[in-house]
Amino acid sequence: MSTTTSSSILNITDLMQRVDDDRELLAELFFIFKTVFPAHLERLSDAIARNESRQVETESHALKGMLLNLSAPRAAAAAGALERMGRDRQSDGMEQAFAELRAEIEALVSQINEYAINPLP
């Protein structure tokens, strides 16, 4: 059983290094993420419901890339698991994997909000 730590949800040290300590850019990236991820999740949910493996793979891959860039390893790993399932056309367990991904992203958003960085106007 893995232990959930704040750094496994959002590795802020790693992320700050990636944005070169630019807090304004960090806030902008969080804002972009919070704006776009719901649509990704919705499309992913639809693709799972319709059993469209290729679409599951594409959407999961996009989310994984975003989450890796945001240094969110647990959520990225969950997206990666779904991506593999899509690529392997493995529909069994997709719903469960999706639920895990959604939970990880919710945890990530909470963590982001905890940093009290205001979204850009």
Place this chain on the structure above:
Amino acid sequence: MRILIADDEVVSRRLLEKTLQNAGYQVLAVQNGSAAVEELCKPDGPRLALLDWEMPELDGPAVCREVRKKSEPGYVYMILLTSKGLKTDVVAGLESGADDYLTKPFDAEELKARMRTGQRILHLEGRLVEAREHMRFQATHDALTSLLNRGVIMELLGREISRSRRERVPTAIMLCDVDHFKEINDSHGHLVGDEVLREVARRLLASVRSYDYIGRYGGEEFLVILNNCDALSAPGRAEEMRKAVSDVPVQTAAGLFTVTTSTGVHQTENWGFRSVETLLHEVDGALYAAKAAGRNCIRFAEPNMAAAGENSPVKHPAETLS
């Protein structure tokens, strides 16, 4: 330096854009592979590109393949951005024409270092192209006057004579020789002679049109090919060139010299189907006739003139000009 970023994923695209802007690059960001190809294939498009592997429409490797097919000059240095870690994927990416790859999520310092590598390669390519162009110029131009050298002007002469016959367009050839050049050399030295030749070449070049050709035929002889120049305009063109040289004295280290030229002219209507060598022989005969007539004048060649030589210089309306 301009750089193109192609990434459909918005967080990654913005992060790359800002990181590279902070590093001093001018960034052009696009969302898909087709837009990337369009930008990179423009004549003045970015020469450095960072391409996400997975994109809608065209993926990164497909962009590399399309760009490598382009005919525009100038190398485009392309880096693939990928979360694919398998060696087979990396090999496939590089085989598509990519120069390098970077693994997601990228490290800012590594990204900037790889961009600098790309810039070094592009800089090196620029220097090679420059050196090649310099060598090409040296191989085709006369070192003293920077006019076309004898080999090139002779090749162009053959080509233009053929074209003139094929397309039935008028062309004139002129052979200009600097009068009493040996005296300048003997009296004032070769460096002054070189100054005179450079200035005469400059004036002759300035008096022809962009689609005419002029080359150094011999020591102080210049061969000129006037395209679309018919029998009516050839005398006037030849006279303009004569006056371009003679009207204003040439400034040299040894002082001012009045320099004149003698010119032989040959026109399409008199060419028939004779060889380049025969035509040159005839225009040389006309030049010889101009020398015999007192120099600083123009004479027109006619068939068999070379055989007649200086004994029967051809009279032409242009003679009244000289």
